[in-house]
Amino acid sequence: MKIVGGGLAGLAAAARLGDSGVEVEVHEARQFLGGRAASFPLSPGSPDFERIDNCQHVLLRRCTALLDFYRRCGVEDKIRFHDTLHLLSPDGTVDRIRKDPLPAPFHLARSLLAMRCLDWRDKISLLRCLRAVPRDRLRDDLDAMTMAQWLRKKRATARSVARFWRPFIVSALNEELDRASALPALQVFGEGLLSSRTAYELGVPSVTLDELYSQALAGRLGPRVRVLLGSKVNRIDANSGEADYYISAVPFDRVSSLLPDLPIQEVVSRFEHSPITGIHLWFDRPVTSLEHAMLLDRQIQWMFHKGGGYYLIVVSASRGLESKSTAEIVDLAVEELRDFFPVARHASLKRSRVIREARATFSARPGLERWRPGPRTRLANVFMAGDWTATGWPATMEGAVRSGYAAAEAILETTGSETRR
Ligand SMILES: Cc1cc2nc3c(=O)[nH]c(=O)nc-3n(C[C@H](O)[C@H](O)[C@H](O)COP(=O)(O)OP(=O)(O)OC[C@H]3O[C@@H](n4cnc5c(N)ncnc54)[C@H](O)[C@@H]3O)c2cc1C
Structure with missing residues (x-):
């Protein structure tokens, strides 16, 4: 064989x-x-030197x-599971999504209703759309529409799209809502978030x-x-x-x-391909105590704390970065990170590495x-x-x-x- x-x-x-x-x-x-x-290895000349992953891989x-x-x-x-997902707004607000005692598929309802980055109209729209997921997953025309079209049909509010649907879909499918098929997108929500009380837990x-x-x-x-x-x-x-x-x-x-x-x-x-960019940043000090977070309303999308002052920033479906030089990408990431973490304004960047994976995954059209x-x-x-x-x-x-x-x-x-x- x-x-x-x-x-x-x-x-x-x-x-x-x-x-x-x-x-x-x-x-x-x-x-x-x-x-x-x-x-x-960070330094190809010395294979025993510090090793890094091409990009953060989570499950x-x-x-x-x-x-x-x-x-x-x-x-x-060697896989550590986290039962809390953090959604960070640039004004410093942290929303925590974690299970409450209710059975699936209602186990996240309390966290979603408590989200401070959404108003009550957004939350009603969010819960209405999530309720439709198990039924709509079975529709046979689902692969004929994009996730953006599905959300429009469901009258999802613009803010719930920007601050909930997009962050989850873009990182799970590595594709934008107006390009990604609704079929895999609803699969991610149906299986990954709603299928059991622990399904959504993040393994790093x-x-x-x-x-x-x-x-x-x-x-x-x-x-x-x-x-x-x-x-x-x-x-x-x-x-x-x-x-x-x-x-x-x-x-x-x-x-x-x-x-x-x-x-x-x-x-x-x-x-066809869809790209992912990993931006590895080493500061002279830790800039947050959070181990990971989804970053809202900016180009950078996820932050993973890799220990000490080392942070890995991930941008999925990163076509918007293609025309930028490596230095411009580092500047953008540092600047945006400073919006979320004020400590980063006083930290100096010791080292950086940008890894662009142009052929990261196929595009789920x-x-x-x-x-x-x-x-x-x-x-x-x-x-x-x-x-x-x-x-x-x-x-x-x-x-x-x-x-x-x-x-x-x-x-x-x-x-x-x-x-x-
Ligand atoms: C930057 C980035 C971030 C990602 N993040 C995540 C994540 O967080 N979570 C997640 O679940 N997935 C993530 N993915 C996707 C995940 O990495 C892939 O879906 C998965 O690893 C693909 O595995 P594969 O075995 O199908 O293909 P590959 O990993 O591409 O393996 C194919 C192998 O075949 C070898 N090969 C090719 N041609 C030949 C040949 N002629 N002879 C011998 N060998 C050959 C290649 O060298 C390669 O090692 C990410 C991908 C990238 C690029």
């Missing part, structure tokens, strides 16, 4: 197959695992497949991402899984006899060249869902995984792991192998 791609999709497939007694080789082109969820308690994968790697305890790794995969390299995925780094596969030739089965676990823009025998170009042409391929292909011994395939989830780590598991299950079904979870 040959898996091409050592991102979460490929690793998840390997874990599942290895666990079922299948001999697996994972071929990863780069010298490290994790793909788009990866870490690297929700609802990401059950990803948590299962972390459990298989023995690193589940307490270690760098590469530490999460180190166990995969150390053989934790089982004796049958072999990981080969620096092993780029130029082409999968299904008839070569090199392996009995293959899984392509590469991003959508790589799959045509990897699988020239597969008529997949038309599918791939439907996909209306109509795309039906083009996402399933795990089986027209070639009987070639299977497909990756966050862009049909997982029912947006382009996330959870989607990637689900796709890997689905490809593994499809192979086990084909071969009739005994499945062992």
Whole structure:
């Protein structure tokens, strides 16, 4: 069994197959695992120097497949869950969203009603729209409209859109409301926020991402899984006899060249990228005691405190930053951060690093869902995984792991192998 791609999709497939007694080789082109969820040394010349993640990667308690994968790697305890989400307004107001004793889907109602950045009209509109989510998720025309159109139809107030819907959707889907399909957007709210009392809880790794995969390299995925780094596969030739089965676990823009025998170009042409920018800032002191916060009404969207004076600022769907130089992006981030945290006005910036991921995820546009391929292909011994395939989830780590598991299950079904979870 040959898996091409050592991102979460490929690793998840390997874990599942290895666990079922299948001999697996994972071929990863780069010298490290994790793909788009990866870490690297701050100073490339000295690999032992401080390592940072390309960007903050978070999950929700609802990401059950990803948590299962972390459990298989023995690193589940490296994810810290937070039951309070902070929404910060530039005037310093902090709104806290957390569960109250009511059962789902009403468990967040008290926090939402207490939000100081919304007035009572906004709150009524918000609760009305949220109430419609479980029913509207089942509409069959949902993937034909954008989330902005859905919110207009529901008469959501402008402020509830700007201060609630947009911050959640843009960070979860990495796309703007007027570009994102309402289908994955309502999926995020239906599953991620409302499905259970704890679904919304935010998981933040307490270690760098590469530490999460180190166990995969150390053989934790089982004796049958072999990981080969620096092993780029130029082409999968299904008839070569090199392996009995293959899984392509590469991003959508790589799959045509990897699988020239597969008529997949038309599918791939439907996909386009959406960028994310991570702005790493090291101040000479801590500027807030909050560990993380959503930042409202500014271009910067999320702040994560990484310890000491180190803060990671995230801008999803960051097309607005594309024309700016690195120095301009740092200036903008520092200036906006000072609006939220007055202490930052007196702190000096010691170091910064801007990481622009132009190909961060696919853009979840209306109509795309039906083009996402399933795990089986027209070639009987070639299977497909990756966050862009049909997982029912947006382009996330959870989607990637689900796709890997689905490809593994499809192979086990084909071969009739005994499945062992
Ligand atoms: C900046 C940023 C922030 C993000 N934030 C979050 C977040 O907070 N939460 C979340 O859930 N998701 C987040 N995501 C999305 C998440 O990282 C991806 O959805 C997920 O990691 C995709 O995994 P994958 O295995 O499908 O693809 P990839 O991670 O792209 O893995 C594919 C692998 O295949 C390898 N490869 C490609 N071609 C070949 C070849 N020919 N031979 C061998 N190997 C090859 C690549 O090197 C790569 O390692 C973020 C993404 C980015 C970029």
